[in-house]
Amino acid sequence: MAFSNKEASIVLGMVARGDKRHDIAAWYGENQARVAEVEQGQYGNLAAAPSVELPPRGAPGPKGRRLRGKVVKAIEALENKDAATALQILKDGLADFLKNET
Incomplete structure (x- = not known):
């Protein structure tokens, strides 16, 4: 590529x-x-x-795994009809993903 x-x-x-x-x-x-x-x-x-x-520092692997965990929790919240919690989980997950880690 x-x-x-x-x-x-x-x-x-x-x-x-x-x-x-x-x-x-x-x-x-x-x-x-x-x-x-x-x-x-x-x-x-x-x-x-x-x-x-620039994307955040660090390999995307660990960040991606943590973000995936947040998405799973957000889906569970949505299935329980708790959209506010799901939205907050996703916002927190994205904020964590975008942190510049060393």
Whole structure:
């Protein structure tokens, strides 16, 4: 898979932020060689994306598993006709997912 210019810009932003190369690659389902290609300029002279456009730090795996757990709880709340609780669980899960973890 090749990165789009936008994705390559985000990769550069994540590199500049100091993210681990394997975490960057994991966000895109790629290997670290693709990240190295971006760093080596194979996508041209792109500017790094600003920090507000970057995904949270860390591998998506643990974050995804925690978010999945929140979704399961939200579904249970919806099945019990408790939409307010389900909405709060989803909001909390998304906030946790978007935290910049080290």
